[in-house]
Amino acid sequence: MELLIKNGAVYDPVNGIAGDRADISIKDGKIVEKVSSGASVIDAGGRLVMAGGVDAHSHIAGAKVNLGRLMRPEDSRIGLKSRTKITRVYSGYTVPNVFAMGYRYAQMGYTTVFEAAQAIMKARHTHEELEEIPIIDKGALTLFGSNWPTMDYVREKNLDKLAAYVAWGLLASRGFGVKVVNPGGGEMWGFGKNVTSLDDVVPNFDVTPAQIIVSLMKANEMLRLPHSVHLHCNNLGKPGNYKTTLASMELAKQIKPAKDRQVLHVTHLTFNAWGGTNWGDFESKADEIANYLNNSDNVTTDMGQLIFGSATTMTADGPVQYANAKLLHAKWGNGDVELEDASGVVPIFYAKQISIHAIMWAIGLELALLTKDPYKVLLTTDHPNGGPFVNYPEVIALLMSNKKRQEEIKTLHEAVHKRTKIPGIERELDFNDIAIMTRAGPAKVLGLLDTKGHLGVGADADVAIYDIKPDQIDPSVEYAKIKSAFQSAAYTIKGGEVVVKDGQITATPMGRTFWVDATVPEEQTEIMMKDIRMKFKNYYSINLANYMVQDAYVTHPKVVKAGAIPVKVS
Amino acid sequence: MQTVTIKPRKEIRISVEAENISPDKFAGKTEKEILSMEAWMGNQKTTLGELFSVKVDGSGAAADTKIVMDGDFSRIKRIGEGMTAGLIMIKGNVDMHLGAKMSGGKISVTGNVDSWAGREMKGGELIIEGNAGYYLGAGYRGETCGMRGGKITVLGSALDFVGEHMCGGEIIVKGNTGILPGLSNNGGKIVIEGNTSRPGSEMAKGTIIVNGTVDEMMPVFKVEGTETIDGVTYRKYTGDVIVNGKGVLYVK
Numbered sequence: 001m002e003l004l005i006k007n008g009a010v011y012d013p014v015n016g017i018a019g020d021r022a023d024i025s026i027k028d029g030k031i032v033e034k035v036s037s038g039a040s041v042i043d044a045g046g047r048l049v050m051a052g053g054v055d056a057h058s059h060i061a062g063a064k065v066n067l068g069r070l071m072r073p074e075d076s077r078i079g080l081k082s083r084t085k086i087t088r089v090y091s092g093y094t095v096p097n098v099f100a101m102g103y104r105y106a107q108m109g110y111t112t113v114f115e116a117a118q119a120i121m122k123a124r125h126t127h128e129e130l131e132e133i134p135i136i137d138k139g140a141l142t143l144f145g146s147n148w149p150t151m152d153y154v155r156e157k158n159l160d161k162l163a164a165y166v167a168w169g170l171l172a173s174r175g176f177g178v179k180v181v182n183p184g185g186g187e188m189w190g191f192g193k194n195v196t197s198l199d200d201v202v203p204n205f206d207v208t209p210a211q212i213i214v215s216l217m218k219a220n221e222m223l224r225l226p227h228s229v230h231l232h233c234n235n236l237g238k239p240g241n242y243k244t245t246l247a248s249m250e251l252a253k254q255i256k257p258a259k260d261r262q263v264l265h266v267t268h269l270t271f272n273a274w275g276g277t278n279w280g281d282f283e284s285k286a287d288e289i290a291n292y293l294n295n296s297d298n299v300t301t302d303m304g305q306l307i308f309g310s311a312t313t314m315t316a317d318g319p320v321q322y323a324n325a326k327l328l329h330a331k332w333g334n335g336d337v338e339l340e341d342a343s344g345v346v347p348i349f350y351a352k353q354i355s356i357h358a359i360m361w362a363i364g365l366e367l368a369l370l371t372k373d374p375y376k377v378l379l380t381t382d383h384p385n386g387g388p389f390v391n392y393p394e395v396i397a398l399l400m401s402n403k404k405r406q407e408e409i410k411t412l413h414e415a416v417h418k419r420t421k422i423p424g425i426e427r428e429l430d431f432n433d434i435a436i437m438t439r440a441g442p443a444k445v446l447g448l449l450d451t452k453g454h455l456g457v458g459a460d461a462d463v464a465i466y467d468i469k470p471d472q473i474d475p476s477v478e479y480a481k482i483k484s485a486f487q488s489a490a491y492t493i494k495g496g497e498v499v500v501k502d503g504q505i506t507a508t509p510m511g512r513t514f515w516v517d518a519t520v521p522e523e524q525t526e527i528m529m530k531d532i533r534m535k536f537k538n539y540y541s542i543n544l545a546n547y548m549v550q551d552a553y554v555t556h557p558k559v560v561k562a563g564a565i566p567v568k569v570s
Numbered sequence: 571m572q573t574v575t576i577k578p579r580k581e582i583r584i585s586v587e588a589e590n591i592s593p594d595k596f597a598g599k600t601e602k603e604i605l606s607m608e609a610w611m612g613n614q615k616t617t618l619g620e621l622f623s624v625k626v627d628g629s630g631a632a633a634d635t636k637i638v639m640d641g642d643f644s645r646i647k648r649i650g651e652g653m654t655a656g657l658i659m660i661k662g663n664v665d666m667h668l669g670a671k672m673s674g675g676k677i678s679v680t681g682n683v684d685s686w687a688g689r690e691m692k693g694g695e696l697i698i699e700g701n702a703g704y705y706l707g708a709g710y711r712g713e714t715c716g717m718r719g720g721k722i723t724v725l726g727s728a729l730d731f732v733g734e735h736m737c738g739g740e741i742i743v744k745g746n747t748g749i750l751p752g753l754s755n756n757g758g759k760i761v762i763e764g765n766t767s768r769p770g771s772e773m774a775k776g777t778i779i780v781n782g783t784v785d786e787m788m789p790v791f792k793v794e795g796t797e798t799i800d801g802v803t804y805r806k807y808t809g810d811v812i813v814n815g816k817g818v819l820y821v822k
Contacts, residue, residue, distance in 0.1 A: 071712070072712050073710075073711040073712035074709075074710065074711065074712035074713045074714075075712070077710070329774075329813075330714075331714075
């Protein structure tokens, strides 16, 4: 099957194309040099063309997403769409059903999305849901930060075993990368406690969060994994936590990347760039984080932008969710994954007139606007923690228009003037910056730049065409048009197939699931497995044979190879 | 002024989703237009015209629209859902979700109503001369706010969970209610003239007045002595202390 997209105003930062008229040739799901004269043709007519969107951090599948659905039946009453010949019934806003995940991402021109956290033990559930999400390619990051074997090997300073465990954990969970959430805190929460700094010692394991982060970064680079360690910092959700965030970023300096990417991705900064000492003097410290990013090259971040209205917070950070539920008098879902992690789910409503929410709204935007290099700040809402992903077009419009921001600021609590820098920031991002923050950046951060996030020859034929003519629009003023165009793509092409036309789903092919098969020397795996077998014998409530995600759960896999090479990492 | 008269054409045994029966939807519409409005009967799509005879006199805005319903509507759900103005007068019984989410206008029923009447209503008035089912003026599954405003009057009795998650407005039940009226409520006022059991559990705010007997009290209230309202002396309780509630419960 051949397809030619003619006459697009193409933004492809990876290949240095910024709004030039270019044709894109597609054959058998890939972008190629040229196609034959028999190819079907889409005339973009000068409209905006970008690669399919890539989301490196979103909670789209798994145990806690489903707990959110169970806790929020009221959410599933929102946005109900009947079955059509092509689409199935879908509904929900903050915790939509599986079909809505695929359809709505595709409608925005997104074609690749990564679930940000799965415990190995719950991975089968994650994949059961991923299998039902239509259209988009996806993958899931696996939690390693509070796992007993991780902490044992960190204490023993046995990096070979740790690397073998990470490789095996990715295989067991069919996972894509190493996610670390409040390292050590997940274990402490089993005793109703938490860690409060990078140097707190986790009882029974005698390790600190800093040691866990550094060791996992080393193991990650030993295994040459496509993605870096993906960190949800300690002290998230507490005023003054920007210091912990900066200290965590500082740890990355000890490590050299094994690939052309960061060594640490620090996620959803809206929740951990907080100054002050309590809720009274709470303020934004996004400028300090941005300043750090401007002077550092081994750390990337994402916004986790807050969206006013309903959201559902869900995270493997169990203790922060208990605190949230108490603070908000809200419903509270708590989870414990034996030997591995904790979790919590709490619904929230972000209100413009609540000072803390207004400041948090500013943090994500400040970070994106004060950081010079858009490759270092990805566009996310930490769906559904900051707000549902369907609001990305709103975020794009806010980033592209100071006028829109100023109008929004007028409706917010006055604290946004005194305790954030956002009112004075005039920078407006252009289409190239947006293409980086939503395409090239996430693909690079994930280590998928060979096939995702750009439109060069050899890339996956994932393309979005938006109903905007970049040379005829002033995003600074016509922000409403920008928002509506990004909400509903004129065309979304996934793997060479038109899946969305004029905002309507036209086909629902099954996307692939990315996972990483990292090889380590067999004898290392054997030594490590002795410990794992003991853990199962002594502690786990299930058998090892029932723990691994079988291939039957991943019917459209895309296996990315990685592996240890005999090079010592500092 | 517009008057729309609706009568069932035949006995309806399968439940019908009739959210289109509302002054907002009928205002300014002709008989033909109303007859062709969509309704779902079970899993079949049908029209109001298939199920009902409709007579329209005059034409007007929603506020000037009166819907008169005469007959057995005991399988017709969601009448007056989300209405903002106008009047619905029902001579007969109706099914679930009567006046759900309504924010204005008035609905009166001479017969009985099934569960979820006045669910999440924000304003307006609902008068039920017969009995009400479960969850009168409550929030639907998962909602943290049920009724937020308006007034519901039941001349008969109501079943369990009257005003669950209520955040505002007023519910008056002249007869008895089932268990747990005002469960988890966060505002508003419930007056029960008859008997009830276990009122006000988990209440955070709001007022409940019981003029009959309370069969069973939840052990979650602080005793605050007595208080006289309109010449009637009540025992006064505050709670639910387990949720640090500031709700007030008066029992005669």
